[in-house]
Amino acid sequence: MPSDTAGSWTPVALSADLPPATVIPAWTPAGSIALWRSQSGRASASSDRCPHRGMRLSHGFVRGEALSCIYHGWSYSPAGGCVRIPAHPDLVPPDTIRVAVQRVEESDGIVWVAAGEPAMPPPRLDHLVPIRSLTLDADITAIEAAAGEKADAGGLIQVADCPWVRLLPAAQIACTLIHVLVERGRGVADRVTASRIAEALRRRAETRQKDVS
Template structure:
């Protein structure tokens, strides 16, 4: 599921500046991070030197340093510095594969392949990302009852639910054949009680689909 080749990776609020995180979309491993200006980036989660995951690295200002040998890469993915050879003019061929990155609807998105225009969605507040060990279609089918939704519409990887807590939009991330992530957002700025209710419904959804039982509607 995609919007013009764009896939949701994480809630915007879950990726603060300075802390990289790993994500997987249909088997493709991606590192998500923010530079010092707060701009989100999405790269292949692999240092081209020895294959170390860049999500294990350290963000310093506007670059990531690989954990293994400290090679430093700027926001464009180009290697800027190799600590063992400080005077080396680093060849342009040493770079990390980069993807398009955008933020919409309270989520960070990656554009894989040759994506079209980035998604445009209403502003929303991130509530919770839920990782579920079932195929994406199984989780999708359980959404209306889990959130006691009065209606559900879908646009690519975004499902919109009409619930007692207002409008929820859920970004669907297919991790692999039997695992997915649901990035739950709410319209406006829900209060603590509403956020807790949404989080409880999400937890029951995961427990229900992973166990193969029906826990009923949200409470």
């Protein structure tokens, strides 16, 4: 994960896996988040805990430009402020009712979420095309061993016997999310091959992880 003294960026999802008006759970070193995209296409990251009674906001729903809690329907803006309490439709919610939010940047088909206030933007990956994400029951060391290469300074792992495939890992609690990318210009057949390579690599990494546990 690219980081500096002020914070870090986590590649939490592929842009294609977050269509408009959806919310999904995700994780950064700052904690669990509800990652959501408004109807107009803006991606936001809210703490995954409703300030009302603690329901997970990633179980909620998106309507228009707000994220709503599934429990009592309190709704939150991308900036975190409560904008609607259905049980009190005439009430303007006070500013004190808000959910914590984290910065989101989207580039080259990846959604990045900040923990802290990183001084630099997330790295550009415009020479690569993301094709899918997988969750592995393995740490980054086991994934590097299975790939036959160490992560570079930007966090990308090249697959040694297929060097046009890269893995972009994001450590989670007790597992690792990886995004599979191929060099720009590769055709459909190569993308299918890269997906199969990633599946095989997952099995190798998870076996290796079990062997060292």
